Amino acid sequence: MERELVVKKIRRGTVIDHIPAGKALQVLRVLGIDAADGQVVALVMNVESSKLGRKDIVKIEGRELSKEETGIIALIAPTATINIIRDFQVVDKYKVSLPHIVVGRFRCSNPICITNMPGEPATYRFVLVREEPPILSCDYCGRYHTVEELMGSIT
Amino acid sequence: MAWRGRDVITALDFDRRDLEELFEVAREMEAYARSRRDVLRGKVLAVAFFEPSTRTRLSFETAMKRLGGEVVGFSGPEGTSAEKGETFADTIRMLDAYADCIVVRHRAEGAAKLAAEIAEAPVINAGDGASNHPTQAMLDLYTMWRTFGRIDGLSIGVMGDIRHARTVNSLIQSLSNFDVSLYLIAPETLYPRREVLDLMERRSVRYVVVDNAKEVIGKLDVLYVVRIQKERFLDPLEYERVKGSYRVTPELLSRGKPHLLVMHPLPRVDEIDPAVDSTPHAGYFRQASLGVPLRMALLYMVLGE
Numbered sequence: 280m281e282r283e284l285v286v287k288k289i290r291r292g293t294v295i296d297h298i299p300a301g302k303a304l305q306v307l308r309v310l311g312i313d314a315a316d317g318q319v320v321a322l323v324m325n326v327e328s329s330k331l332g333r334k335d336i337v338k339i340e341g342r343e344l345s346k347e348e349t350g351i352i353a354l355i356a357p358t359a360t361i362n363i364i365r366d367f368q369v370v371d372k373y374k375v376s377l378p379h380i381v382v383g384r385f386r387c388s389n390p391i392c393i394t395n396m397p398g399e400p401a402t403y404r405f406v407l408v409r410e411e412p413p414i415l416s417c418d419y420c421g422r423y424h425t426v427e428e429l430m431g432s433i434t
Numbered sequence: 435m436a437w438r439g440r441d442v443i444t445a446l447d448f449d450r451r452d453l454e455e456l457f458e459v460a461r462e463m464e465a466y467a468r469s470r471r472d473v474l475r476g477k478v479l480a481v482a483f484f485e486p487s488t489r490t491r492l493s494f495e496t497a498m499k500r501l502g503g504e505v506v507g508f509s510g511p512e513g514t515s516a517e518k519g520e521t522f523a524d525t526i527r528m529l530d531a532y533a534d535c536i537v538v539r540h541r542a543e544g545a546a547k548l549a550a551e552i553a554e555a556p557v558i559n560a561g562d563g564a565s566n567h568p569t570q571a572m573l574d575l576y577t578m579w580r581t582f583g584r585i586d587g588l589s590i591g592v593m594g595d596i597r598h599a600r601t602v603n604s605l606i607q608s609l610s611n612f613d614v615s616l617y618l619i620a621p622e623t624l625y626p627r628r629e630v631l632d633l634m635e636r637r638s639v640r641y642v643v644v645d646n647a648k649e650v651i652g653k654l655d656v657l658y659v660v661r662i663q664k665e666r667f668l669d670p671l672e673y674e675r676v677k678g679s680y681r682v683t684p685e686l687l688s689r690g691k692p693h694l695l696v697m698h699p700l701p702r703v704d705e706i707d708p709a710v711d712s713t714p715h716a717g718y719f720r721q722a723s724l725g726v727p728l729r730m731a732l733l734y735m736v737l738g739e
Contacts, residue, residue, distance in 0.1 A: 391563050393544035398521040401548045408632070416629070419544025420565050421444075423629050 286321040286338060293344045294362040294369075295337040295352065300325050303335035305355045308433060309384065310348065318342065331358060350378030354413050354426045377413060381405045385415075385424070386432040392420040403434065437735035441550040442558040445568040445607035446633075453611065456572060457579050460724070460731035467727040472502030477737050480533035481507030482525065483560070484516060484540045489700060489722060490560050490570070494537050497729035503737075506533060526552050535737050538562075556736050564598045570699055571604035573728045575612075577721040578656060581695055585612040589653050593619035594660035594680055594705060596626050601699040602660055606630055609639070616641035617650045621676045624666060646679060651690045656717075657682065658697045661705050683707045687715050697721050 298306055303322050312318055319340035328334035349361050353375040363371040382404050387394050394401045394417065405415035405424065415424050435452060442448075448456075463471070479498040483491050486509060495505045507529075508514050516525055522545060529536050530553035538546045539560040546559030546566070561567045578585050590609065596602045596618050606626075609616065616639060618626055625643055634641050644650055651657070662680055667673040682696055682705065698706060698718040710716050 389543060391542055393522070393540075393542040393548050393562075396522065396542050398523075399542075399548060400521075400523050400552075401544065414632075417544070419547050420563070421543070421629055423632070 286323060288367050289321075289338050289340045289364055290367055291365050292338065292340045292342050293349075294364060295339075295349075295356075296334070296360045296362060297328065297331060297358045298335040298337065298356040299331060299358060300333035300335055302356050303337050305430065306335075306337055306352055306359070309351050309355050309430070310344070311384070312339070346373075347378075349375055351381055351384060353377045354381075354429070377407055377410055379407050380418075381407075381415060384434060385429040386434055387417040387420060387422060388424060388428055388432055389417065389420050389422045392417055392422065394419050405429070438738070439556050440736055441546075441556050442568055442732065442736070443547050443550055444559070444566045445571040445604040446610075448568070448572070448608070448611075450611040453572065453575060453608065456728075456731055456735065457576050459735060460576055460728045461580070463727040463730040463734070464724075466500060467723075467730065470500055470502060471730075473734055473738055474498065474501040474503035477503040477534045478532065479503055479505050479507075479733065479737075480529040480536045480555075481505055481509075482529055482536060482538050483507065483509045484511050484522070484538075484545075485561070486510050487539055487560065489725060490539065490567075491537075493722075493725035493729050494558075494560065494733075496726050497733055500726065501730055501733060503733070507537075523548065523552055526557075529553070530555050535733065558732070558736070561600055564600050565603065567600045567604045567699075568608075569729060569732060570601045571608040572732065573721065573725050574601070574605050574658065574697060574699070575608050576728050577697060577717060577724055578695070580724065581717065582655065585609070585614065587613060588655045589615045589617065590656040590658060591617040591619055591647065591650060591654040592658045592660070593647055593682075595624045595662045595666060596620045596630075596660070597624040598663075598666060599660040599699075602658075603627075603630060605658065606639075607633065610634065610637040614639070615653075617654065618643045619645070619647050619650065619680070621645055621662075621672075621680070623672070624662065647682075647686060648689070651686060651694075654690060654694055656695045656697060657690070659702075659705055660699065661703055681705055681707065682710055684709050684713060687713065690715070 321338040323336040325333045359375045362369045404418040408416045526549045537558045537560050543563035543565035545562045550557040664673045695717040696715045
């Protein structure tokens with residue numbers, strides 16, 4: 280139980296805990312959550328953590344993220360834990376793990392990749408080829424991307 | 435993996451058993467490369483070259499005709515519906531309705547993979563951007579296999595623009611199935627891409643990267659040469675300074691082993707001195723001529739009954 284709550288508990292939804300300090304906004308970006316969605320989201324940044332020293336926390340009210348959705352968080356915040364909340368209780372808790380495939384979230388940085396040709400039905404798709412640090416290969420042209428490179432081309 | 439109906443998209447999709455099986459069939463096809471063997475009668479090959487090509491397109495067309503099949507297609511987007519703005523995907527859907535197999539060359543990287551996802555007919559990648567040229571790699575390895583009777587144990591130098599040449603990318607992918615030593619010879623600006631370095635590391639390929647052929651020429655069984663294009667250099671003076679170091683001359687070859695085989699995917703411009711043509715080292719014309727039996731074998735294995 281948290282001793283002091285910076286933001287109140289949520290009734291139902293997802294708490295993403297143990298995000299490395301300063302990465303919370305990137306976590307929201309990679310999840311594709313922004314203010315325009317009307318989603319109730321609480322961001323806690325730079326709070327003390329026994330594991331990480333400092334950490335960020337993201338609370339998403341009213342939305343339970345699936346394991347498929349949360350895998351992508353591991354690219355930004357490999358230490359993150361996901362807590363699924365119902366009636367103020369944690370009903371599921373797990374550590375994020377790197378996704379083997381990421382579909383549709385990032386653009387390929389290769390200007391002559393078929394996925395960047397207008398009108399062609401090729402979906403952006405990346406395959407994890409290295410874990411530490413993560414390297415993802417475009418499934419069409421094979422070009423490698425670091426997470427930083429991918430974050431610059433978020434769809 | 436079974437060959438029939440198989441797409442040929444990247445060299446990595448073919449392991450050494452696949453390649454050795456292909457080479458055995460290609461060896462048989464050599465006897466028919468100047469005659470006919472009507473094993474694909476009634477089959478239609480669509481040759482969709484959105485980018486110009488001489489050797490690859492003509493060797494596919496010749497191979498199909500020698501096997502008794504028919505060829506339809508185009509060379510360059512001019513006069514096709516691509517010029518009117520039709521998507522690549524729609525052109526492929528149309529060809530899929532007409533033909534039993536589609537050979538594709540396109541400037542977009544990953545185009546052949548997309549074509550394979552769309553088409554029910556098998557798709558053969560005849561070059562996509564700087565990415566892949568798997569049938570050239572098959573031909574290159576076949577030339578080595580025919581010349582030396584093996585690929586394992588060979589020391590192979592690859593010289594020139596190893597950063598941007600799709601033939602080199604596919605060649606290294608294919609060679610990673612065998613126990614070879616690679617010597618990558620290029621100016622620093624054209625060193626291999628991280629994707630290629632990573633592949634060699636993951637597949638435990640022995641390799642060194644050097645910037646001068648003279649350092650390693652004595653160790654090589656094969657010297658595979660690709661062109662260095664002036665446009666790749668930000669500073670034209672840099673190009674003028676380095677280009678001579680990546681030119682194959684009789685003088686360079688005199689330092690090599692007597693059986694050293696010089697290969698080149700062609701066309702060459704000035705990276706091989708014409709004086710090399712008449713030496714026993716010149717393997718590039720034979721390499722080009724083996725393109726027909728190799729592609730006959732490939733088409734037969736993908737399309738044959």
